[in-house]
Amino acid sequence: MNDIVVSSRVRLARNYDDLPFPHKMTPEQGDACVVRTLEALRDVPESYRFIPMKNEGDMEKKALVEGHLISPDLLLRKEGAALIRSDGAVSIMINEEDHLRIQAFAPGENLQAAAENAFRVEEALAGRLNFAFDGQLGYLTACPTNIGTGMRASMMVHLPMLTLFKQMGKVNQVAAKLGLTIRGIYGEGSEARGNLYQISNQVTLGRTEREISEAVSAVARQLTEMERTFRERTLEKDSVGFLDQMFRSYGLLSNARRMQEKEFMAHWSNLRLGAAMGKLPVTTALCDELLTKGQSAQVQQAAGKPLTNREIDEKRSDLLRRALTGGE
């Protein structure tokens, strides 16, 4: 399914039972929340990078948002902080909407790996600290929509053909009936840049963690089948035209000297399509790596200094060209 599923993610919302929710905290309580979390995690074997929102530079914070490691909301919280596992597979947001938002990521279709990582952190913390929990409702959260399991399972899926053939509206209706939503990840409004979508559960209450994961997986499987069918049909109908589209994007990405993010995302979609279908000399893993590295703040952060927009577009092209051709 990794021809269509780019990555999997599990997010757990948790709150300490002796502190008010973040929007009602004093600065001292905010600091206490950060400190106890850091202390409780001191003994876990993995190493975490600690990033307090008030001290960090804009460039690094933007790069974390682009990488989906932290939310844009966290940037606005004075007492906010993040813990990023050194391999980037786990991030913990402290004092965002809830005291803790534990997120774990896995490449491709692998909600189980993501869930295991998230719950390992959650259990390490629960072993030393008390979470707000109600026997009837489950975990208590700042916003009622997260009460219960406090869990959101999601998958990032690449659906260029369902988008092209205007199937996303229909697909969304089906998903809604199962308590799931599907929405564009990059870009604003109705446009889904790169034809990338996130499937995730709306409902956290009245369902077990396993049921949530299974619902997301089931819809991902269904979308995968549909997307594959449209890909195969298009290939049968006009295989040269389909290859033409992929190879043109490959040719541009591996030759251009200056490319804006929006154009990059459009060609990236064709690149991943060609990689997933075994038509281009690129792996989907490389595509997915470039998806992150090619975002503007990531490019800027890799440069290690502030860049103009034009410089970002040039550095982006440089890294794409090097990655795709191994050349200068």
Place this chain on the structure above:
Amino acid sequence: MNDIVVSSRVRLARNYDDLPFPHKMTPEQGDACVVRTLEALRDVPESYRFIPMKNEGDMEKKALVEGHLISPDLLLRKEGAALIRSDGAVSIMINEEDHLRIQAFAPGENLQAAAENAFRVEEALAGRLNFAFDGQLGYLTACPTNIGTGMRASMMVHLPMLTLFKQMGKVNQVAAKLGLTIRGIYGEGSEARGNLYQISNQVTLGRTEREISEAVSAVARQLTEMERTFRERTLEKDSVGFLDQMFRSYGLLSNARRMQEKEFMAHWSNLRLGAAMGKLPVTTALCDELLTKGQSAQVQQAAGKPLTNREIDEKRSDLLRRALTGGE
């Protein structure tokens, strides 16, 4: 100057003194004109392919027009025929507007080589047959604009930057004062596809052959200087943007699977620009070869069978890709 001058051409108009001009000929006289020309050329060392217009297939005739070996007008003449030297460097149109139009071609800036080839054929014919000639006027032709030397000298020049910076109007005014014209070669109307222009003399009377060639060469040198200046300035001003433009076209030409002629010509222009400036891994000689081979009728003729437009666009892409990358 071959960074800007693609090819040179000399054309001589000649008529036999005992036959009416082609538009007044009987079919028998037309045939007689063809036969005597063939006989007179029997002893020249080079071999010629004889192509009578009435028998030839459309595909071959279109390909000859595209290659500028014959004029579109010749296609309309029932008694028309062409003799094409096996290396394509000389073509003789029989019974077009005049009895003979002897054309010789040379790559790059080399009017001298073209003139030598044209006059060698002309002299071989003049040694056996009598041309219509007046002591005062010179060679007599069907249209008075060709009287005198009957010679047209021309160069095909590639002027992407003079076109981009809208200098062609100004340049044309200067050329007109010298009795020369500059016009687009491919495409119709004001658009010069591939940014390719032909400089040629308007006037054939009252100037020696040498003067005509020198006037064309002088204007070509001047345009070369101007075009180079604009290229250098553009490179200084925004070298990455300039490279980006060249490399994008290179990437598309070497990756696309289906490309129409108009799009091909636009990217070809960037390809030749990059080759001429030493920025792309391609020679100008290869570019010039592809310019001819990439034209629709040439693609069709190379396939040796009638093709649909879509098939032509695919074969064109195949040949471009092979030529540029050596790959499949």
